[in-house]
Amino acid sequence: MPPAFPEIWRLRLTVTPETLAPFEAVFDLYAEAVTMFMEDRTGMSDGDCLWFLEGFSRTPPDRAVVIAGLSAVAAANGIDVPPLEIERVPGIDWVLANLRDFPPISAGRFFVHGSHWRGKPPQGSVAIEIDAGTAFGSGEHATTRGCLLALDMLVRRRRRLRVLDLGAGSGILGIAAAKVWAPKVLCTDIDPPAVRVMAANADNNHVGARVRACVSDGYRNPLVARGAPYDLVFSNILARPLCRFAPDLAAHLAPNGLAVLSGLLERQERRVMACHEAQGLRLKKRILVDGWATLVIGR
CATH class of the missing domain: 3.30.70.120 (Alpha-Beta Plaits)
Structure with missing residues:
Protein backbone atom coordinates (compact mmCIF):
# COMPACT_ATOMS: atom_id res chain seq x y z
CA MET A 1 0.00 0.00 0.00
CA ASP A 93 1.35 15.29 6.69
CA TRP A 94 3.74 18.23 7.07
CA VAL A 95 1.08 20.89 6.49
CA LEU A 96 -0.98 19.59 9.38
CA ALA A 97 2.15 19.20 11.51
CA ASN A 98 3.06 22.85 10.90
CA LEU A 99 -0.50 23.98 11.48
CA ARG A 100 -0.31 22.73 15.08
CA ASP A 101 2.35 25.35 15.76
CA PHE A 102 0.20 28.25 14.51
CA PRO A 103 -1.99 30.24 16.87
CA PRO A 104 -5.52 31.24 15.82
CA ILE A 105 -5.77 34.01 13.23
CA SER A 106 -8.12 37.01 13.31
CA ALA A 107 -9.12 38.79 10.10
CA GLY A 108 -11.94 41.28 10.54
CA ARG A 109 -14.90 39.40 11.97
CA PHE A 110 -13.37 36.02 11.11
CA PHE A 111 -11.52 33.91 13.65
CA VAL A 112 -9.68 30.94 12.13
CA HIS A 113 -8.36 28.14 14.32
CA GLY A 114 -7.27 24.53 14.06
CA SER A 115 -9.03 21.60 15.69
CA HIS A 116 -6.19 21.38 18.21
CA TRP A 117 -7.13 24.79 19.66
CA ARG A 118 -9.28 24.57 22.79
CA GLY A 119 -9.95 28.23 23.57
CA LYS A 120 -13.11 30.32 23.17
CA PRO A 121 -13.53 32.50 20.04
CA PRO A 122 -13.92 36.24 20.67
CA GLN A 123 -17.49 37.36 21.25
CA GLY A 124 -19.21 38.34 18.03
CA SER A 125 -16.62 36.69 15.80
CA VAL A 126 -17.32 34.17 13.05
CA ALA A 127 -15.29 31.10 13.99
CA ILE A 128 -13.91 28.84 11.27
CA GLU A 129 -12.17 25.59 12.14
CA ILE A 130 -9.63 24.60 9.50
CA ASP A 131 -7.06 21.84 9.45
CA ALA A 132 -5.59 22.21 5.97
CA GLY A 133 -4.19 18.68 5.75
CA THR A 134 -3.12 18.07 2.15
CA ALA A 135 -4.74 21.32 0.93
CA PHE A 136 -3.36 24.86 0.99
CA GLY A 137 -5.14 27.39 3.16
CA SER A 138 -5.00 27.44 6.94
CA GLY A 139 -5.62 31.19 7.24
CA GLU A 140 -2.02 31.86 8.28
CA HIS A 141 -0.81 33.08 4.89
CA ALA A 142 -1.09 36.80 4.16
CA THR A 143 -3.09 36.18 0.97
CA THR A 144 -5.80 34.28 2.84
CA ARG A 145 -5.99 36.98 5.48
CA GLY A 146 -6.26 39.60 2.76
CA CYS A 147 -9.18 37.76 1.17
CA LEU A 148 -10.95 37.39 4.52
CA LEU A 149 -10.50 41.11 5.19
CA ALA A 150 -11.98 41.84 1.76
CA LEU A 151 -14.98 39.61 2.51
CA ASP A 152 -15.40 41.31 5.89
CA MET A 153 -15.60 44.65 4.08
CA LEU A 154 -18.06 43.39 1.47
CA VAL A 155 -20.39 41.82 4.04
CA ARG A 156 -21.10 45.29 5.38
CA ARG A 157 -22.38 46.46 2.02
CA ARG A 158 -24.91 44.03 0.54
CA ARG A 159 -25.85 40.39 0.40
CA ARG A 160 -24.70 38.22 -2.49
CA LEU A 161 -26.18 34.92 -3.54
CA ARG A 162 -23.81 33.00 -5.83
CA VAL A 163 -20.17 32.58 -4.86
CA LEU A 164 -17.32 30.78 -6.62
CA ASP A 165 -14.07 29.98 -4.79
CA LEU A 166 -11.65 29.06 -7.59
CA GLY A 167 -8.54 27.17 -6.46
CA ALA A 168 -10.11 26.90 -3.03
CA GLY A 169 -7.52 24.66 -1.35
CA SER A 170 -8.92 24.02 2.12
CA GLY A 171 -12.13 25.88 1.21
CA ILE A 172 -11.66 28.50 3.90
CA LEU A 173 -12.90 31.43 1.79
CA GLY A 174 -15.97 29.64 0.48
CA ILE A 175 -16.78 28.45 4.00
CA ALA A 176 -16.43 32.00 5.34
CA ALA A 177 -18.80 33.29 2.64
CA ALA A 178 -21.31 30.53 3.37
CA LYS A 179 -21.25 31.36 7.07
CA VAL A 180 -22.03 35.06 6.72
CA TRP A 181 -23.31 35.76 3.25
CA ALA A 182 -24.11 33.21 0.60
CA PRO A 183 -26.58 30.31 0.56
CA LYS A 184 -24.84 28.78 -2.48
CA VAL A 185 -21.06 28.39 -2.84
CA LEU A 186 -19.05 26.38 -5.36
CA CYS A 187 -15.47 25.56 -4.31
CA THR A 188 -13.07 24.15 -6.90
CA ASP A 189 -9.49 22.95 -7.00
CA ILE A 190 -7.34 21.14 -9.54
CA ASP A 191 -6.15 18.69 -6.85
CA PRO A 192 -8.63 15.86 -5.96
CA PRO A 193 -7.26 15.40 -2.39
CA ALA A 194 -7.79 19.12 -1.79
CA VAL A 195 -11.42 18.79 -2.91
CA ARG A 196 -11.97 16.02 -0.38
CA VAL A 197 -10.41 18.20 2.31
CA MET A 198 -12.57 21.22 1.50
CA ALA A 199 -15.76 19.13 1.52
CA ALA A 200 -14.85 17.73 4.94
CA ASN A 201 -14.01 21.22 6.21
CA ALA A 202 -17.40 22.51 5.03
CA ASP A 203 -19.16 19.72 6.92
CA ASN A 204 -17.08 20.35 10.04
CA ASN A 205 -18.13 24.02 9.91
CA HIS A 206 -21.81 23.14 9.49
CA VAL A 207 -22.14 24.62 5.99
CA GLY A 208 -21.86 21.41 3.99
CA ALA A 209 -25.38 21.86 2.62
CA ARG A 210 -24.44 25.24 1.13
CA VAL A 211 -20.95 24.41 -0.16
CA ARG A 212 -20.35 22.17 -3.16
CA ALA A 213 -16.78 21.02 -3.87
CA CYS A 214 -15.55 19.78 -7.22
CA VAL A 215 -12.36 19.18 -9.18
CA SER A 216 -11.75 21.76 -11.89
CA ASP A 217 -8.79 23.00 -13.90
CA GLY A 218 -9.64 26.68 -13.84
CA TYR A 219 -13.15 27.21 -15.18
CA ARG A 220 -13.27 23.98 -17.23
CA ASN A 221 -15.63 21.88 -15.13
CA PRO A 222 -19.20 22.24 -16.55
CA LEU A 223 -20.46 22.78 -13.00
CA VAL A 224 -18.65 26.12 -12.98
CA ALA A 225 -20.47 27.35 -16.10
CA ARG A 226 -23.77 25.95 -14.80
CA GLY A 227 -23.55 28.06 -11.65
CA ALA A 228 -22.70 31.30 -13.46
CA PRO A 229 -23.02 34.22 -13.38
CA TYR A 230 -21.43 34.67 -9.96
CA ASP A 231 -21.99 37.61 -7.65
CA LEU A 232 -18.63 37.03 -5.99
CA VAL A 233 -15.55 35.12 -7.17
CA PHE A 234 -12.56 34.34 -4.97
CA SER A 235 -9.35 33.49 -6.81
CA ASN A 236 -6.45 33.18 -4.39
CA ILE A 237 -3.92 31.47 -6.64
CA LEU A 238 -0.82 33.02 -8.28
CA ALA A 239 -0.20 36.00 -10.57
CA ARG A 240 0.32 33.99 -13.77
CA PRO A 241 -2.86 31.91 -13.59
CA LEU A 242 -4.78 35.01 -12.50
CA CYS A 243 -3.72 36.67 -15.76
CA ARG A 244 -4.49 33.55 -17.78
CA PHE A 245 -7.99 33.22 -16.29
CA ALA A 246 -8.93 36.90 -16.72
CA PRO A 247 -11.18 36.31 -19.79
CA ASP A 248 -12.90 33.38 -18.04
CA LEU A 249 -13.46 35.46 -14.92
CA ALA A 250 -15.09 38.24 -16.93
CA ALA A 251 -17.31 35.71 -18.70
CA HIS A 252 -18.51 34.10 -15.45
CA LEU A 253 -18.97 37.28 -13.36
CA ALA A 254 -22.43 38.83 -12.94
CA PRO A 255 -22.88 42.40 -14.31
CA ASN A 256 -22.66 43.86 -10.80
CA GLY A 257 -20.44 41.11 -9.46
CA LEU A 258 -17.11 41.46 -7.69
CA ALA A 259 -13.98 39.33 -7.68
CA VAL A 260 -11.37 39.04 -4.93
CA LEU A 261 -7.97 38.22 -6.40
CA SER A 262 -4.91 37.28 -4.38
CA GLY A 263 -1.77 35.18 -4.39
CA LEU A 264 0.24 38.01 -5.93
CA LEU A 265 3.04 40.18 -4.66
CA GLU A 266 2.60 43.95 -4.56
CA ARG A 267 5.02 44.32 -7.49
CA GLN A 268 2.80 42.01 -9.60
CA GLU A 269 -0.32 44.16 -9.25
CA ARG A 270 0.21 46.18 -12.41
CA ARG A 271 0.52 43.11 -14.64
CA VAL A 272 -2.49 41.38 -13.08
CA MET A 273 -4.66 44.50 -13.30
CA ALA A 274 -3.65 45.13 -16.92
CA CYS A 275 -4.95 41.68 -17.88
CA HIS A 276 -8.27 42.29 -16.13
CA GLU A 277 -8.68 45.87 -17.33
CA ALA A 278 -8.47 44.47 -20.87
CA GLN A 279 -11.63 42.51 -19.97
CA GLY A 280 -13.48 45.60 -18.74
CA LEU A 281 -12.80 45.02 -15.02
CA ARG A 282 -11.63 47.82 -12.74
CA LEU A 283 -9.96 48.01 -9.34
CA LYS A 284 -12.40 48.75 -6.49
CA LYS A 285 -10.23 48.10 -3.43
CA ARG A 286 -6.73 46.86 -2.60
CA ILE A 287 -5.48 45.34 0.63
CA LEU A 288 -1.78 44.83 1.42
CA VAL A 289 -0.61 42.30 4.02
CA ASP A 290 3.09 41.58 4.50
CA GLY A 291 4.00 42.53 0.93
CA TRP A 292 1.15 40.49 -0.64
CA ALA A 293 -1.75 42.15 -2.44
CA THR A 294 -5.46 41.36 -2.47
CA LEU A 295 -7.46 43.12 -5.20
CA VAL A 296 -11.23 43.61 -5.25
CA ILE A 297 -12.31 44.21 -8.86
CA GLY A 298 -15.53 44.59 -10.82
CA ARG A 299 -17.09 46.27 -13.83
Missing part, protein backbone atom coordinates in the same frame (compact mmCIF):
# COMPACT_ATOMS: atom_id res chain seq x y z
CA PRO A 2 1.47 3.44 -0.92
CA PRO A 3 2.14 5.83 1.97
CA ALA A 4 -0.70 8.21 2.88
CA PHE A 5 1.67 11.15 2.46
CA PRO A 6 4.33 10.35 -0.18
CA GLU A 7 7.73 11.98 -0.04
CA ILE A 8 8.25 15.19 -1.97
CA TRP A 9 11.35 17.17 -2.89
CA ARG A 10 11.86 20.84 -2.09
CA LEU A 11 14.06 23.24 -4.07
CA ARG A 12 15.04 26.44 -2.29
CA LEU A 13 16.83 29.69 -3.10
CA THR A 14 17.38 32.79 -0.98
CA VAL A 15 17.02 35.78 -3.31
CA THR A 16 16.56 39.56 -3.37
CA PRO A 17 13.27 41.18 -4.42
CA GLU A 18 14.84 42.18 -7.77
CA THR A 19 15.90 38.62 -8.64
CA LEU A 20 12.76 36.88 -7.37
CA ALA A 21 10.84 36.98 -10.66
CA PRO A 22 13.51 35.52 -13.02
CA PHE A 23 14.36 32.67 -10.65
CA GLU A 24 10.66 32.01 -10.01
CA ALA A 25 10.27 31.45 -13.77
CA VAL A 26 12.94 28.73 -13.63
CA PHE A 27 11.31 27.00 -10.65
CA ASP A 28 8.02 26.99 -12.59
CA LEU A 29 9.71 24.71 -15.13
CA TYR A 30 10.99 22.11 -12.68
CA ALA A 31 8.52 22.17 -9.78
CA GLU A 32 4.83 21.34 -9.54
CA ALA A 33 4.19 24.11 -7.02
CA VAL A 34 6.13 27.29 -6.30
CA THR A 35 5.85 29.56 -3.28
CA MET A 36 7.80 32.44 -1.78
CA PHE A 37 7.88 34.31 1.52
CA MET A 38 9.89 37.06 3.13
CA GLU A 39 12.72 36.34 5.54
CA ASP A 40 11.21 39.15 7.61
CA ARG A 41 7.80 37.64 8.35
CA THR A 42 6.69 40.73 10.29
CA GLY A 43 6.27 42.59 7.01
CA MET A 44 7.89 45.70 8.46
CA SER A 45 10.31 45.90 5.54
CA ASP A 46 7.42 46.05 3.02
CA GLY A 47 9.14 43.40 0.90
CA ASP A 48 12.54 45.11 0.75
CA CYS A 49 14.47 42.18 2.23
CA LEU A 50 15.63 38.69 1.30
CA TRP A 51 13.02 36.23 0.07
CA PHE A 52 12.85 32.46 0.27
CA LEU A 53 11.81 30.93 -3.07
CA GLU A 54 10.66 27.31 -2.83
CA GLY A 55 9.54 24.74 -5.37
CA PHE A 56 7.98 21.35 -4.62
CA SER A 57 8.06 18.22 -6.77
CA ARG A 58 6.83 14.67 -6.35
CA THR A 59 9.78 13.38 -8.40
CA PRO A 60 13.48 13.93 -7.62
CA PRO A 61 14.70 17.04 -9.50
CA ASP A 62 17.89 16.85 -11.56
CA ARG A 63 20.24 19.26 -9.80
CA ALA A 64 22.46 19.77 -12.87
CA VAL A 65 19.46 20.60 -15.08
CA VAL A 66 17.99 23.05 -12.55
CA ILE A 67 21.34 24.77 -12.03
CA ALA A 68 21.78 25.05 -15.80
CA GLY A 69 18.39 26.78 -16.05
CA LEU A 70 19.20 29.12 -13.18
CA SER A 71 22.58 29.94 -14.72
CA ALA A 72 21.05 30.77 -18.09
CA VAL A 73 18.53 33.15 -16.53
CA ALA A 74 21.19 34.70 -14.32
CA ALA A 75 23.48 35.34 -17.31
CA ALA A 76 20.64 36.90 -19.29
CA ASN A 77 19.84 39.27 -16.40
CA GLY A 78 23.40 40.00 -15.28
CA ILE A 79 22.91 38.51 -11.81
CA ASP A 80 24.57 35.80 -9.74
CA VAL A 81 23.08 32.39 -8.99
CA PRO A 82 22.55 31.89 -5.24
CA PRO A 83 23.23 28.45 -3.72
CA LEU A 84 20.52 25.93 -4.60
CA GLU A 85 19.20 23.69 -1.83
CA ILE A 86 17.43 20.45 -2.72
CA GLU A 87 16.11 18.26 0.05
CA ARG A 88 13.67 15.42 0.42
CA VAL A 89 10.71 16.17 2.69
CA PRO A 90 9.67 13.18 4.83
CA GLY A 91 6.44 11.43 3.93
CA ILE A 92 4.32 12.95 6.65
